[in-house]
Amino acid sequence: MRYHLVTLGCPKNAVDSEHLVRLLSQARHEAAADAAAADVLVVNTCGFIDASIKESTDAVKELARGKRHGQKLIVAGCMTQLYGPKLEAEVPQVDAVFGVNQWERIAEMLGPAEGETIDIPDTSRLSSRPSAYLKISDGCDRPCTFCIIPTIKGRMTSAPADDLVARARTFAAEGVRELVLVAQDSTDYGHDLGASDGLADLLLRLAEEVPELPWLRVMYAYPGAVTRRLARVMASLPQVCNYIDVPLQHGSPEVLRRMKRPSNPTTVRAMIELLRSEMPDLAVRTTFIVGSPGETEAEFEELLAFAEEMQFDRVGVFTYSPQAGTPAAAMPGQLPEKVKRRRYRELMELQQGISYRKNQDQIGRVLSVLVESEPGQEDGQWPIFVGRTYRDAPEVDGMVICRGSAEPGELAPVTITGAGPYDLFGASPQEIAVVG
Numbered sequence: 001m002r003y004h005l006v007t008l009g010c011p012k013n014a015v016d017s018e019h020l021v022r023l024l025s026q027a028r029h030e031a032a033a034d035a036a037a038a039d040v041l042v043v044n045t046c047g048f049i050d051a052s053i054k055e056s057t058d059a060v061k062e063l064a065r066g067k068r069h070g071q072k073l074i075v076a077g078c079m080t081q082l083y084g085p086k087l088e089a090e091v092p093q094v095d096a097v098f099g100v101n102q103w104e105r106i107a108e109m110l111g112p113a114e115g116e117t118i119d120i121p122d123t124s125r126l127s128s129r130p131s132a133y134l135k136i137s138d139g140c141d142r143p144c145t146f147c148i149i150p151t152i153k154g155r156m157t158s159a160p161a162d163d164l165v166a167r168a169r170t171f172a173a174e175g176v177r178e179l180v181l182v183a184q185d186s187t188d189y190g191h192d193l194g195a196s197d198g199l200a201d202l203l204l205r206l207a208e209e210v211p212e213l214p215w216l217r218v219m220y221a222y223p224g225a226v227t228r229r230l231a232r233v234m235a236s237l238p239q240v241c242n243y244i245d246v247p248l249q250h251g252s253p254e255v256l257r258r259m260k261r262p263s264n265p266t267t268v269r270a271m272i273e274l275l276r277s278e279m280p281d282l283a284v285r286t287t288f289i290v291g292s293p294g295e296t297e298a299e300f301e302e303l304l305a306f307a308e309e310m311q312f313d314r315v316g317v318f319t320y321s322p323q324a325g326t327p328a329a330a331m332p333g334q335l336p337e338k339v340k341r342r343r344y345r346e347l348m349e350l351q352q353g354i355s356y357r358k359n360q361d362q363i364g365r366v367l368s369v370l371v372e373s374e375p376g377q378e379d380g381q382w383p384i385f386v387g388r389t390y391r392d393a394p395e396v397d398g399m400v401i402c403r404g405s406a407e408p409g410e411l412a413p414v415t416i417t418g419a420g421p422y423d424l425f426g427a428s429p430q431e432i433a434v435v436g
């Protein structure tokens with residue numbers, strides 16, 4: 001059978017899709033890039049916010065419109081966990097609906113293709129890029145009032161460290177150079193297994209037992225949950241990128257209290273200071289939500305001042321989107337979209353200036369660039385390649401556009417020669433020698 005898989009949402013969903021691809025490959029089903037050529041259409045949906053629900057529903061409807069006689073349409077993932085029956089009623093062409101973590105059931109439903117099943121390691125990648133995501137836990141025990149994830153995914157469950165090390169080894173053997181650790185809350189890793197500082201333990205094991213992986217990157221740390229030991233472990237292991245993603249969501253104590261996030265910016269400051277003292281060249285990424293219920297102009301100003309003070313390297317900004325079933329959706333003081341969009345623009349503009357200055361500071365540094373592109377040519381004459389430094393996570397951060405030649409997966413030394421607010425420009429040492 002040939003299947004066409006559409007994945008929406010975050011990197012954690014991408015990891016789930018990879019798992020499904022592995023199961024289907026084991027049963028000898030083949031992927032089809034073109035929906036029309038497939039026997040089965042599968043959509044891995046996202047239900048994080050209303051916009052994601054709409055995007056997922058639209059994707060299902062589009063496939064349903066083109067569905068031909070004999071084709072199957074299967075929908076799974078976060079959105080269907082919540083709204084499966086509603087979607088089935090709305091899109092009658094849907095043949096089967098599964099919730100989260102039911103990938104084995106989809107594989108069972110399709111059954112094996114003709115011939116023997118084949119053994120495929122418990123990892124596979126959606127693309128040939130040199131990075132892969134390692135989902136270390138799923139679910140979340142935090143009470144954030146705007147978030148539906150705990151309802152969808154349930155309690156946090158960590159993957160056993162032995163399994164994660166084995167997966168990391170397989171990834172490395174497949175040519176992966178960067179492993180990006182993802183979870184809803186990576187700093188909570190191992191608590192359910194009795195560990196008090198599980199993420200630090202896991203990083204130590206990965207670094208020691210899979211030394212052939214040159215880059216490990218930590219995403220989705222929880223504010224205030226980074227221990228001194230974790231900061232030291234990150235600093236002491238050369239493989240761990242001096243980079244951290246800590247979604248802070250806001251800078252006003254009152255807004256954070258309403259969000260049921262750690263409401264003390266002093267703790268957050270202390271955590272960032274601790275990390276920066278252990279890793280002076282640390283790049284910090286965060287995300288903020290603007291326009292949550294009741295956010296006053298003064299509270300938004302506090303957020304701007306906080307962002308200015310903290311000088312984050314990378315910031316993602318989201319406008320608040322009410323999610324049915326969350327406490328925040330029922331709160332008074334829902335703001336008009338116009339206000340949310342204006343605040344979004346203001347924060348983005350402020351951060352653009354900060355990111356630009358931070359990028360300018362990189363000029364003159366020689367950094368290792370993980371090459372992502374096939375070699376190309378600029379204006380038909382200069383060889384160029386594109387990659388990322390330790391300061392940029394795949395898919396969410398910037399790139400480095402470099403003069404020189406290097407192959408995908410290579411860690412190439414690059415002198416940074418220019419910078420914009422998002423991307424850097426550089427040249428490999430040979431190019432500098434030629435030009436100089």
Ligand code: SF4
Pocket residue numbers: 140141142143144147148149150184185222
């Ligand atoms: S920590 Fe993240 S996933 Fe967990 S409830 Fe809060 S926002 Fe949602």
